[in-house]
Amino acid sequence: MSQPATAATRHFSGTYVEARAKFLEAAAARGATLESFVHPTHRGALGEELATDVALLGAADAKKVLLVTSGTHGPEGFCGSGAQVATLNDADLLARLERAGVTLLLVHAVNPHGFSHLHRTNEDNIDLNRNHIDFSVPLPVNAEYADVEPLVLPASWPPTPADDAAVATYIATHGMTAFRAAVTRGQYTSPDGLFYGGTAPSWSNRTIRAILRGYAASATHLGWIDVHTGLGPYGHGEKIYPGRNTPEDLALAHAWWGADVFAPFAGDSASADVSGPVISTAYDECPNARVAPMGLEFGTLPDLEVLDRLRADTWLRRHPEAPEAQKREIRRRLRDAFYCDNDEWKGMVLGQTRVVLLQTLQGLSKA
Known part of the structure; x- marks a missing residue:
């Protein structure tokens, strides 16, 4: 049963179609410049058009840009879209941005196919946060993945007791940290496997x-917040620094967002240290900008439960012959792994997102 709309819930949506409509309506009501990048070959789960939509509030040639992206990982877009729509309805925050001369750039549904079809990956099973690498050089190597793939993607689903025992044995032998790294940091050898990075740049x-070339080419300072879900304690927004491993860049992140900024390369983040995050494109496309990037990651379920649901979804891609009831259940459970459809969680998301946006605005204002 759907909940009545409250101040916290009314910005969120239950489908990609609804989320896109709310975003475009809110942006148009604010007089934003809108542009849609329509997917040329794929349609949505309901037959709808798929697009990455852009809303710009402020000067197109601004030197200081606050960029917020959603839906890099498909159904994580339910959270990110809600945060973006709430921002478009936040008159006080928008007035502060305008007074500071900071342009707001919102990119809705980086991965519209995954958002609509309820897959973390895109139309080619590519994890977009493993795809933004230099494909002109040898691909990153994750030698351990070949050992864990047969364990995490068994022949049948759900896993048998023997399958679970095999995973437990690997963890007992190598440790949980090594297991998670082998599975999640990205691999480029198994196109229908977990956390696949692809062999070429994806459409997204x-x-x-x-979008960066068109809207942020003039920027000298870029604060980029990419909203994610699925890792960490329930409802907590971990501030993950996915940028370059340099003391000055990490110091800038701490100066803007506080001591509770964690870097995957330092080993204290809920996120693995991955190759090719979406945010890394800023260094290529905005070479004249000082970039301050953040992955704002909201916890949902326990980490291993989220991973099990990702395993199920990847297994399903390998087994399209699965019964319809099983398909629906796996997709529902995947959606619930990345989107907590209740007022408490949504309120936590909106409150913490607003704090981060204000912090980013302050950082850009003083830059």
Whole structure:
């Protein structure tokens, strides 16, 4: 049963179609410049058009840009879209941005196919946060993945007791940290496997680069918040620094967002240290900008439960012959792994997002 709309819930949506409509309506009501990048070959789960939509509030040639992206990982877009729509309805925050001369750039549904079809990956099973690498050089190597793939993607689903025992044995032998790294940091050898990075730039990769060139080419300072879900304690928004591993860049992140900024390369983040995050494109496409990037990650379920639901979804891609009831259940459970459809969680998301946006605005204002 759907809940009545409250101040916290009314900005969120239950489908990609609804989320896109709310975003475009809210942006148009604010007089934003709108542009849609329509997917050229794929349609949504309901037969709808798929697009990455852009809303610009402020000068197109601004030197200081606050960029907020949603839906890099498909159904994580339910959270990110809600945060973006809430921002478009936040008159006080928008007035502060205008007074500071900071342009707001919102990119809705970086991965519209995954958002609509309830897959974390895109139309080619590519994890977009593993796809933004230099494909002209040898691909990153994750030698351990070949050992864990047969364990995490068994022949049948749900896993048998023997399958679970095999995973437990690997963890007992190598440790949980090594297991998680082998599974999640990204791999480029198994196209229908977990956390696959692809062998060429995806459509979404090319699209986000075009957006940066079109809307942030003049920027000297860029604060980029990419909203994610699925890792960490329930409702907590971890501030993950996915940028370059340099003391000055990490110091800038701490100066803007506080001591509770964690970097995957330092080993204290809920996120693995991955290759090719979407945010890394800023260094290529905005070479004249000082970039302050953040992955704002909201916790949902326990980490291993989220991973199990990702395993199920990847297994399903390998087994399209699965019964319809099982397909629906796996997709529902995946959606619930990345989107907590209740007032408490949504309120936590909106409150913490607003704090981060204000902090980013302050950082850009003083830059």
